[in-house]
Amino acid sequence: xxxQLIFYPLIVQMxxxxxLMFVWSRIGWQRVISIVGSVLNLGVAVWLFISVxxxxxxxxxxxxxxxxxxxxxxxxxxxxxxxxxxAIAGLAVSSFSAxxxxxxxxxxxxxxxxxxxxxxxxxxxxxxxxxxxxxWFEIIIITSFVLLTIGxxxxxxxxxxxxxxxxxxxxxxxxTAIAVLYGLTGSLNMxxxxxxxxAVENRTLVxxxxxxxxxxxxxxxxxxxxxxxxxxxYHTPPSAVSAIFGGLxxxxxxxxxxxxxxxxxxxxxxxxNVLLAIAVLTLFSGAVGAIVQNNIRKIFSYLVICHIGYMIxxxxxxxEAAIAGAIFYIIHDIMVKTNLFMxxxxxxxxxANHNIKKLGDFYADHPKLSLLxxxxxxxxxxxxxxxxxxxxxxxxxxxxxxxxxxxxxxILFASFITLFVIVKLWGEVFWKTGAKLPEVRNFPYFNKLSxxxxxxxxxxxxxxxxxTLYLGFGAGNIQSLAERIAxxxxxxxxxxxxxxxx
Amino acid sequence: xxxxxxxxxxxxxxxxxLVFSVFILLRGHYLPGxxxxxxxxxxxxxxxxxxxxxxxxTRKLLKFHPGFLMPAGLSVAxxxxxxxxxxxxxxxxxxxxxxxxxxxxxxxGSALFFDIGVYLVVLGVTLxxxxxxxxxx
Amino acid sequence: MEVLLAIxxxxxxxxxxxxxxxxxxxxxxxxxxxxxxxxxLLIFLLGRIxxxxxxxIPGDSKVFLEAYSDPLPQALILTAIVISFGxxxxxxxxxxxxxxxxxxxxxxxxxxxxxxx
Numbered sequence: 001x002x003x004q005l006i007f008y009p010l011i012v013q014m015x016x017x018x019x020l021m022f023v024w025s026r027i028g029w030q031r032v033i034s035i036v037g038s039v040l041n042l043g044v045a046v047w048l049f050i051s052v053x054x055x056x057x058x059x060x061x062x063x064x065x066x067x068x069x070x071x072x073x074x075x076x077x078x079x080x081x082x083x084x085x086x087a088i089a090g091l092a093v094s095s096f097s098a099x100x101x102x103x104x105x106x107x108x109x110x111x112x113x114x115x116x117x118x119x120x121x122x123x124x125x126x127x128x129x130x131x132x133x134x135x136w137f138e139i140i141i142i143t144s145f146v147l148l149t150i151g152x153x154x155x156x157x158x159x160x161x162x163x164x165x166x167x168x169x170x171x172x173x174x175x176t177a178i179a180v181l182y183g184l185t186g187s188l189n190m191x192x193x194x195x196x197x198x199a200v201e202n203r204t205l206v207x208x209x210x211x212x213x214x215x216x217x218x219x220x221x222x223x224x225x226x227x228x229x230x231x232x233x234y235h236t237p238p239s240a241v242s243a244i245f246g247g248l249x250x251x252x253x254x255x256x257x258x259x260x261x262x263x264x265x266x267x268x269x270x271x272x273n274v275l276l277a278i279a280v281l282t283l284f285s286g287a288v289g290a291i292v293q294n295n296i297r298k299i300f301s302y303l304v305i306c307h308i309g310y311m312i313x314x315x316x317x318x319x320e321a322a323i324a325g326a327i328f329y330i331i332h333d334i335m336v337k338t339n340l341f342m343x344x345x346x347x348x349x350x351x352a353n354h355n356i357k358k359l360g361d362f363y364a365d366h367p368k369l370s371l372l373x374x375x376x377x378x379x380x381x382x383x384x385x386x387x388x389x390x391x392x393x394x395x396x397x398x399x400x401x402x403x404x405x406x407x408x409x410x411i412l413f414a415s416f417i418t419l420f421v422i423v424k425l426w427g428e429v430f431w432k433t434g435a436k437l438p439e440v441r442n443f444p445y446f447n448k449l450s451x452x453x454x455x456x457x458x459x460x461x462x463x464x465x466x467x468t469l470y471l472g473f474g475a476g477n478i479q480s481l482a483e484r485i486a487x488x489x490x491x492x493x494x495x496x497x498x499x500x501x502x
Numbered sequence: 503x504x505x506x507x508x509x510x511x512x513x514x515x516x517x518x519x520l521v522f523s524v525f526i527l528l529r530g531h532y533l534p535g536x537x538x539x540x541x542x543x544x545x546x547x548x549x550x551x552x553x554x555x556x557x558x559x560t561r562k563l564l565k566f567h568p569g570f571l572m573p574a575g576l577s578v579a580x581x582x583x584x585x586x587x588x589x590x591x592x593x594x595x596x597x598x599x600x601x602x603x604x605x606x607x608x609x610x611g612s613a614l615f616f617d618i619g620v621y622l623v624v625l626g627v628t629l630x631x632x633x634x635x636x637x638x639x
Numbered sequence: 640m641e642v643l644l645a646i647x648x649x650x651x652x653x654x655x656x657x658x659x660x661x662x663x664x665x666x667x668x669x670x671x672x673x674x675x676x677x678x679x680l681l682i683f684l685l686g687r688i689x690x691x692x693x694x695x696i697p698g699d700s701k702v703f704l705e706a707y708s709d710p711l712p713q714a715l716i717l718t719a720i721v722i723s724f725g726x727x728x729x730x731x732x733x734x735x736x737x738x739x740x741x742x743x744x745x746x747x748x749x750x751x752x753x754x755x756x
Contacts, residue, residue, distance in 0.1 A: 004587050007594045011587075014580055021573035064586075064596040131715055138722045145729055149736070157737040158749045161667075164733060165659070168671050168726060175678040175719060182712070183685025232752045538721060631728045635735070 005051055006060050006075045006126055008044045009083050012037065013119035020112040030111045031098040037115070038091040045080075045087035052080040057488070057498045059128065067128075067499050068189035074128035076495055078327070078485045082125045082255060085331060088467060089247045089338045090118045092460035096342050097240035099456030100349060102444060105238065108150045117143040117244065124252050128499055130264075131178055131188045133256065134171070137220070141167045144249060147241045148233060159233030166219055166229040174216035180209045181264075191499035193264045194492060210265040214274070217260070221253025223312065224281040227305045231289065234304070235297035235354070239345025242297060246304050247338030251330055254311045258326070262489040267318050275316030280410040283309030287417035295354045296344045296429070299421060300337070303380065306414050307333055313407050314395055322398040324486035328391035328478055332379070332471055336388070339376040339464040346373075346457060347429065349446040353437055356425055360434020370430050372458075375465040377426065379472060381419045387471035390479065505554075512554035519547035527621050528607055528614075537617035541624025549632055557636060568633065571626025579619025582612040644684045651677030664734045664744040671730065675723040679716045686712025 016037040023029045052058060057076040061067055075083075094114070101110060120139035127133050144167075149160045182188060184205060185196040200206050219226040230250070234242055261267050267275070286306025293299045307329070314326025344354070350366070351359055363370045375386075382388025392415060399408040446454065471478055488494060496502070523543035530536030552560040586596040599611040607614070651673050658670025691706035738744055 003591075004593055007584075007587070011584060011594075014576075018573050018576050018580060021576070024569070024573075060593045062593055062595050064592050131718075135718060135722070138726070142722075142725055142729065145733070149733065152736055152740065154740050155752050157733065157740050159752045160733055161664070161737055161746070161749060162752070164730060165667060165671070168730075169659070169674070172671075172674045172678050175675075176681060178715075179678065179682040179685050182682065182715075183687075186709075188711075236752060538717075627725075631732070635732060 003058075004060060005048055006058060006073045009041065009048060009087070009122040010119060010126070012041045012044050013115050013122060016041070017112045017115040017119060020115060021109070024109060024112070025107060027103050027106045030106065034094045034111045034115065035091075035098060038087070038094040041118070042087040042091050045084045048075060049080045049084045052077055057494050059498045059501075067501070068187050068192035071132050072128035072189060072191070072499050073126050074191075074495065074499055075126055076485075076488050076498075077481070078255075078258075078489060079125045081327075081331065081481065081485065082251075083122055085334045086118060086121050086125070086248060088464075089244065089334055092338060092342070092464050093240055093244045093247075095456050096243065096345070096460045097238070099449075099453045100345055101238050101240050105150050110147070110150055113143050113146050113150075114244070117147065121248055121252060125255060128190050129188050130181065130190055130193065134174055134178060137174065137252070137256075138171060140249065140252065141171065144245065147245075148237050150241075151238070153236070156236040159236040162229045163233040166226070170216050170219035170226075173212055173219070177209055177212035177216055180205070180212065184209065189499065190259070190263055191496040194496055197264055198266070206265070207268070207270070210261075210271060211274075213260050213265070214257070214271075217253045217257045218278070219253075221250045221257060221308055221312075222282075222305050223308065224278050224285055227282070227286075230305055231293075231298055231301040234301040235295055239297070239341055239348060242300075243338045243341035243345070246300060246341045247334045250304060250308055251334055254308060254315075254330060257312070258315055258323070258489065261315060262323070263492050263495065272316055272318055275312055276404060276407055279309045279313035279316050280406055281309075282306070282312060283410040283414040287414045287421075290421045291417060294356050296347065296356060296359075296425065297341065297354060299356075299425060300340050300344060303418060303421065304337055306418065307337075307380075309414060310392065310395060310411065313399070313411065314391075317395075317398055317402050317404060317407070319398055319402060320483070320486045320490050321394060322402070323489055324479070324482040325391045325394035325398060327482040327485045328394065331478060331482070332387045332391060332468075335464055335467050335471065336376050336380050339461060339468065340380065342457075342461050342464075343373045343376060346446065346461065349444070349449075349457070351437060352440045352443050352445065356428040358434065358437060359429045360432040363430040364433075369458075372461060372465060373430075374426075376461075376468060377422050379468045381422050382415060385472050385475070387468050387475070387478075389472070390475040391482075394479075509554045512551050516547050516551050519550070520544055523547065523621075527617060530617055531608065531613060537620030538624055540617075541621040542628065544621070544625050545628035545632070548629055552633075552636070557633065561633075564629075568626050568629035571622045572630070575619045575622025575624075575626060577619075578622060579616050582615035582619065585612050640688055641684065644680060644688070648677050648680050648684060651680065662746045664738065664746060667746065668727065668730050668734060672723070672727060675719070675727075679719050679723075682712050682715050682719070686715075 016033065020030055020033055023033070052075050057074065059072055059074045062071045062073060097110065097114065117140060120136050120143060123136035124133060124140065127136060145160060145164055148163060149156055181193065184200050184202070185193055187193055187196050197206060222230045234245055283306055286302050286309060290299050290302035290306060293302060310329045311326045314322045314329065347359070347362065348354055353359055379386040379388050382392050392411060396408050396411055399411065523540040526535040526543060527537055527540035530540065548560055548564070551563065583595050586592040586598055587594060590598060597611050597613050599609060603609050655670045655674030655677055658666045658673060661667065686709050689706060689708045691708040694703070694707040694710055696703060741749055
């Protein structure tokens, strides 16, 4: 039973979702089951991570069909780390949504669908089959549509139409790319594809295919010319939903990009330049977008786009140290962005407003909360020794080594703009003496909630803040983890041998 | 659409189509068919009944909310999927087969239960979608 | 056969993209359906169209005795069809709700979430 450890994150989430579906209308039970189950899932994820850390890459063939004929599930250090991060973020958001999402919304099956979303994320990280990856992506987007539209407000539906169109378009591009890949090689197993794609004679078609994958995953991870669905939709659903979306959904796209371009396709100079140019433009446009916005969640949405640029820059430089920087940034970004959207949710619950021009006085009214919220905000900026600093440092030094000065300039520019935006947000929301906001009738204000609900909302923020602090102060450990992942990605023989049992 | 001919026909078609859907479900392992197609045929049976007699009658006939079939089917499929992990220690979804062949059903194995789960899920999903679309029209 | 299918796939993609670029919500969904069908046919086409027996090796031999057709593309298409079935039914419900709430099916008027505030 121990060999099947890889399946356990999937089994736990599936079981949770099924159990939650049976108690569809009992909200109280759902809250308890979801939180307890998420703790269980965290335990399983830690177990998987430790096992992979000690024994190296593991692979299991679903249905006992030998690779490359069956579907393989693989856990290398990269996948195990992301499953662990998903479990941490999932636990935090599960507790936060138990406290913050109003019960009419929970009655539409919020929790079962939330756990199906986590199931899709775990599956996408663990699968070793490109078509299976497509299936997990579809599970992710179907569940995210439902989470996005629960409640059915006007803004939510409009955002959902845009989100739906572009994400389904991305899936179709991805499916087309898979079709071409299957036609070229006759295989779908990613480890098997690694050698088969290299042997294809029609290099032009391989390059076109690589670009099809880039466009498909690029829409999902909100790269430069393809990101417009993100700021149109991420600020519309409840903050708990925004938190899981902002933290994890775009990172699945980045994960798929890194996996595909380190394992299946080799990155030639042309593709490298494309990736670097996209990274620079993503950093630039995300940062500029964040400056002009006034809605807190829209600011964070643009920062999500902006910071995807760091990861793509790391991938584009294609050296081991640069990829290690990108991995570190992914780890940092998942934790911080999840936390920031939850912070915006608490601010909204207290003030009933999202507009930073109208908010104010937060520090005077809630000094302790403000100090707590400062941790994720300034980790995002990357003030040393907080966690955002270290990956940027290694990305910049690697940019210097590979003489990509435009990338360094863009990284510095985006960092300064992030600093500017966060300082502006801090000044407007926390320090400014704002006008008194009108009382909104029937709004579930934070102060009116029971103490238990308040704890459910604040505990995950504190928890993630501690994780972020650990990422900053224990940066040595995270850096060695990121370096090991980068080494495994660049030297993919271990992955291939484990899957194909050579 | 409450014509006499359709209403009378649908009363006979409903059991016939349901039996046909089970037949399709059972032959699915080696021949064209299976849980998904069977589930669609079964849901068409109910949709036809709803067209002829109105949604209220079909709901009364079903006696429970079709949404309940989703978790029920999912758990059947889920249990058959993880049974090899529990019983034989083989990976997820490995087929476990009962050695002797049964009449009508054919070979009995965990794949059949997985298909039954799919059948129930498809039936539940389709009916829920169609009922909720036509209700709010 | 291949040429005919290639033309059909191209037409489906072109028609799908044309429909997505229309401003009406319903045409948007029709466009997505056409694109999905185009992708499915593309898998079918690229999986090599061959007429043959099912790929089952008889019990008394070790290799395939006659020409066989690849079953995998059909499995992939079936999966993709099931997924697009779910997506499309969701899309239809979404469009219905959106039309009821926003009171227009013109995509150009659905810009509340992009407005600067």
